[in-house]
Amino acid sequence: MKYMNSRFKFFAAFVPVVLFMAACFGGSPGVKGKEMRFGSCEPQTALLPGSVRDECGSGIVTNLFVGLVTRDREGNLINEVAESIDTQDNLTYVIKVKKDWKFSNGEKVTAKSFVDAWNFTAKKSNAQSNRDDLKYIDGYSADLDGDLSGLKITDEFTFTVKLNKKLNDFSERLSNTTAFFPLPSVAYQDIKKFGQNPIGNGPYLLHDRRKNVSWSYRPNRDYHGYASQFPIPPSVRVTVYQSGSAKYADYLAGNLDLVDVPQENIETYKQDSEGRHIEGVTSVVSYVGITANTPGFELNTEAGKLRRRALSLAIDRQEMGDKLYHGLRFPATGFFSSAFFPNYADLPGSDVLKFNLEKAKEFWAEAEKLSPYPRRQIDFFYNVDGGHKIWIDAVVNQLKNGLGITNIIPKPVPTFREFLDLVDQDDFSGFFRSGWQTGYIAAPSIETLFTSDGSNNSSRYRNPEFDKLAVRAVEAKASESASLYKELLGILLKDLPLIPLFGYKDALVYGKDVRGIKLNKRGIVDTSDMIRE
Numbered sequence: 001m002k003y004m005n006s007r008f009k010f011f012a013a014f015v016p017v018v019l020f021m022a023a024c025f026g027g028s029p030g031v032k033g034k035e036m037r038f039g040s041c042e043p044q045t046a047l048l049p050g051s052v053r054d055e056c057g058s059g060i061v062t063n064l065f066v067g068l069v070t071r072d073r074e075g076n077l078i079n080e081v082a083e084s085i086d087t088q089d090n091l092t093y094v095i096k097v098k099k100d101w102k103f104s105n106g107e108k109v110t111a112k113s114f115v116d117a118w119n120f121t122a123k124k125s126n127a128q129s130n131r132d133d134l135k136y137i138d139g140y141s142a143d144l145d146g147d148l149s150g151l152k153i154t155d156e157f158t159f160t161v162k163l164n165k166k167l168n169d170f171s172e173r174l175s176n177t178t179a180f181f182p183l184p185s186v187a188y189q190d191i192k193k194f195g196q197n198p199i200g201n202g203p204y205l206l207h208d209r210r211k212n213v214s215w216s217y218r219p220n221r222d223y224h225g226y227a228s229q230f231p232i233p234p235s236v237r238v239t240v241y242q243s244g245s246a247k248y249a250d251y252l253a254g255n256l257d258l259v260d261v262p263q264e265n266i267e268t269y270k271q272d273s274e275g276r277h278i279e280g281v282t283s284v285v286s287y288v289g290i291t292a293n294t295p296g297f298e299l300n301t302e303a304g305k306l307r308r309r310a311l312s313l314a315i316d317r318q319e320m321g322d323k324l325y326h327g328l329r330f331p332a333t334g335f336f337s338s339a340f341f342p343n344y345a346d347l348p349g350s351d352v353l354k355f356n357l358e359k360a361k362e363f364w365a366e367a368e369k370l371s372p373y374p375r376r377q378i379d380f381f382y383n384v385d386g387g388h389k390i391w392i393d394a395v396v397n398q399l400k401n402g403l404g405i406t407n408i409i410p411k412p413v414p415t416f417r418e419f420l421d422l423v424d425q426d427d428f429s430g431f432f433r434s435g436w437q438t439g440y441i442a443a444p445s446i447e448t449l450f451t452s453d454g455s456n457n458s459s460r461y462r463n464p465e466f467d468k469l470a471v472r473a474v475e476a477k478a479s480e481s482a483s484l485y486k487e488l489l490g491i492l493l494k495d496l497p498l499i500p501l502f503g504y505k506d507a508l509v510y511g512k513d514v515r516g517i518k519l520n521k522r523g524i525v526d527t528s529d530m531i532r533e
Helices: 018-024 055-064 111-122 170-174 185-189 244-252 302-314 317-325 357-370 389-403 416-424 443-450 464-475 478-495
Strands: 036-040 069-071 077-079 082-087 092-097 151-155 158-162 204-210 214-219 236-240 258-260 277-290 329-331 378-383 408-413 431-437 498-510
Touching (some): 036 258, 055 204, 092 111, 111 151, 111 158, 111 185, 244 258, 302 357, 302 389, 302 478, 302 498, 317 329, 317 389, 317 498, 357 389, 378 389, 378 416, 389 408, 389 498, 408 416, 443 464, 443 478, 464 478
Parallel strands (some): 036 236, 378 408, 378 431
Antiparallel strands (some): 092 158, 151 158, 204 214, 214 236, 258 498, 277 431, 277 498, 329 498
């Protein structure tokens, strides 16, 4: 969640903090305190709601835009720009937009603002990363290069959405992705230019953006949504960092107000911050990613699946979490955080996530009987600026010492943006680090990460039976869908397109002049009362 109601597509690891701060800042009751100072990373894509797919870009977009619905401080779904969202059958929805909203350039936010934006995102030739978030709207297809037939404007502030499947959680999905945000008409005059400095309807205006250096926010005085009941700073300055350690050093120098603690400072942060720290479990899970065509680990062979299970069993997650992270990382018990999705943890088959070197060797030997393991080099890609080197090296060493695997080689990529660009390439193959922070519902994450047409299916996982079952789960009644999603996760535990590694507990430190730091129920920084005196 870049702010309280949206989802992370990819998790960089060292920049979660700044992405939370805009959720609870807004327009009046007034400016309070001094400028706030945060650190982040350079976005991978243009700053368009349909395009941003990493936390760096999504953090900006969710500060500049708001959608039909949002989440309050307790995590409850509430209307934001929507006056009402009604349905009689979970198939056709009538959405009324409040009449008093406008973009920061003065243009009214209308039904057309949403319909045009959704059509733009869905159109194939516009190459928007989040287009599959709209796949349940009637008329959507992978090859669609026109408008969605399921969207109809009935008057200036009313439109209807006809779905191609009944969704009992459609309103929840509206809160789970930036793809459902509106756009002003000026965006389409020069979409490339607009994507560098967007005009939104959210709590903030983007100011003084310098690529790979910094940007700042100024309050949007016209914003009057849920967050407007909380005071705001006069401005927010965000600096781009190439590593968590560099950001932490700037915090120690007094140049940043709130940062997450990088691995190399875990032993000292309580002393460094003079007691100004806070910890909390998040919904992040990290994975070892392995593309479906990686030699020796092919997902279309039994030998490949056996070796994936062997790898998972050969990784001592507890040891790494304790020794490297002093408990701030803990063994994953499923594909999603056990703290927030306990029903999806410790499922049948999840023993494959528990360290068992003897069993790992058995699976490896069984795979060898089916097909000898190729010994040519396999790269293990990771972004240097995310602080991943230490656990990547630890995994590689455990596999070497436990299973005798010597051909998996760490492959650093300088920045998160460059790493995502690499993973996006059609011919990408090998091991890669992956991380995901799930929103308030898990279903969209399952779909985007693991269905064949999922926009974040970086492992290139293709399983027709999984896809069919995912459709059944979407269409099922709420009382039936939970068991179907458990079945889907059971398939994933057998195939392991991604190997769940850690759950995350964040440690954050803040400055001497900062007051009002707390976490919400999702382990996300709630900055509604945070000021710098």
